[in-house]
Amino acid sequence: MKVGVVVFPGSNCDRDMYHVLTDVFNFDAQYYWHEKTLPKNIDAVILPGGFSYGDRLRAGVIAAHSPIIKDVQKMAEKGIPILGVCNGFQILVESGLLPGALLKNESLNFMCEWTNLIVENNKTPFTNQFKLHEKVPIPIANGEGRYYVDGDTLKQLKKKNQIVFRYSQVVNGSSNRIAGVCNEEGNVVGMMPHPERAVESEINPVDSKPSSLIFESLLVKMGVSN
Amino acid sequence: MAYFDVHVTIENKPGISDPEGDTILNDLVLKGTHKTVSKIKTAKMLKFTIKEKDKKTAQSKVQEICDELRIYNPMVSKVTIDVFDD
Numbered sequence: 001m002k003v004g005v006v007v008f009p010g011s012n013c014d015r016d017m018y019h020v021l022t023d024v025f026n027f028d029a030q031y032y033w034h035e036k037t038l039p040k041n042i043d044a045v046i047l048p049g050g051f052s053y054g055d056r057l058r059a060g061v062i063a064a065h066s067p068i069i070k071d072v073q074k075m076a077e078k079g080i081p082i083l084g085v086c087n088g089f090q091i092l093v094e095s096g097l098l099p100g101a102l103l104k105n106e107s108l109n110f111m112c113e114w115t116n117l118i119v120e121n122n123k124t125p126f127t128n129q130f131k132l133h134e135k136v137p138i139p140i141a142n143g144e145g146r147y148y149v150d151g152d153t154l155k156q157l158k159k160k161n162q163i164v165f166r167y168s169q170v171v172n173g174s175s176n177r178i179a180g181v182c183n184e185e186g187n188v189v190g191m192m193p194h195p196e197r198a199v200e201s202e203i204n205p206v207d208s209k210p211s212s213l214i215f216e217s218l219l220v221k222m223g224v225s226n
Numbered sequence: 227m228a229y230f231d232v233h234v235t236i237e238n239k240p241g242i243s244d245p246e247g248d249t250i251l252n253d254l255v256l257k258g259t260h261k262t263v264s265k266i267k268t269a270k271m272l273k274f275t276i277k278e279k280d281k282k283t284a285q286s287k288v289q290e291i292c293d294e295l296r297i298y299n300p301m302v303s304k305v306t307i308d309v310f311d312d
Contacts, residue, residue: 101302148302
């Protein structure tokens with residue numbers, strides 16, 4: 001079960017993600033520098049959080065033009081599970097793999113705090129072990145995390161079950177309190193909160209079990225566990 | 227061929243909140259004596275210098291760059307392109 005963790009200049013959650021994948025969930029994970037290609041036999045790809053290119057111009061937009069993104073797009077088309085967390089989500093949006101935009105938080109502050117998510121779609125490779133509407137305590141850490149879609153796109157997202165996570169209450173002004181979405185096929189998921197910071201009880205003061213289900217869902221999807 | 231300065235202004239589309247502009251308006255300008263101001267919008271400006279045969283070509287080339295490289299996110303932003311002689 002090979003999982004690629006893509007590293008961009010300015011990624012800073014890549015090592016946390018790698019640690020969780022390997023030490024907590026026993027995935028065979030490997031880093032891939034953004035100028036390289038992805039091997040064909042990879043089973044899943046994760047774009048971690050951080051500040052690629054220092055968020056210049058707009059968070060994620062420059063990294064979205066990195067060479068490796070072409071491979072990520074090909075894998076997305078093949079149905080391979082792809083997860084973008086925080087800056088990774090911004091990169092997936094800016095590369096056109098996910099709809100919408102991520103704007104500065106309504107407060108204009110960098111927000112670093114615990115939130116509660118509600119699972120709205122439990123059919124994706126990263127959410128198949130959740131009960132629908134299950135609550136997930138999880139931290140956010142972002143300055144540009146306000147997800148925005150226009151009214152027509154929001155209707156489409158609802159119709160096609162592309163809203164994966166919503167905040168349980170207003171956090172940053174996101175459209176429809178959206179915290180994570182997927183593509184129409186469901187294999188590409190982006191989320192602003194950080195599951196890699198929430199799956200170990202030592203650093204999760206609330207409950208690490210729900211966030212763990214994100215990674216356990218991937219294991220189940222890959223047939224590694226039931 | 228000549229050099230042109232091309233100003234690309236990127237701003238939120240109408241209807242999308244601009245909390246920074248609102249703060250500048252409400253907590254700075256309107257707290258002073260400038261009561262005639264009714265709206266402030268923030269924007270980002272990129273200033274290109276480009277060598278093209280004429281102003282029109284300079285404008286269309288920069289528009290092409292903005293669209294191709296997603297200099298702005300069309301879901302939320304609009305761009306205004308102004309061309310000046312260098």
